[in-house]
Amino acid sequence: MPFCGPKCSLCCTIVSVWGIVQLVLMGVFFYTHSVALAEDLTLEEHYSDLDAFYKDVNASYEQNAYNCWIAALIYLVTLCVSVHQFWLNNRVSYQV
Numbered sequence: 001m002p003f004c005g006p007k008c009s010l011c012c013t014i015v016s017v018w019g020i021v022q023l024v025l026m027g028v029f030f031y032t033h034s035v036a037l038a039e040d041l042t043l044e045e046h047y048s049d050l051d052a053f054y055k056d057v058n059a060s061y062e063q064n065a066y067n068c069w070i071a072a073l074i075y076l077v078t079l080c081v082s083v084h085q086f087w088l089n090n091r092v093s094y095q096v
Contacts (some may be wrong), residue, residue: 002088009085016079020072026035027068040064 004012030037041060047053 002085003008004085006086006089009082009089009093012082013079013086016075016082019042019075023068023072023075029063030061030068035066043057
């Protein structure tokens, strides 16, 4: 039984596909330590030891990559629900 209409399910499908593509790519860029994403790292204001700074940078890049990939998986679930709703809406319109 569909709980959203055909336009809403199509919109959610498109947004989900874009979210998956964007978050997977961002996860890859975080995992490869892209300098362009350095502003998004959670770091302290001041470090007295260079090794501690490198350790925090590496950990923050890795954590952000995992967070992006987890969010992409959540978008994948949303994509499955949206496609299922779109399929149900099209199936109901053919039966009528």
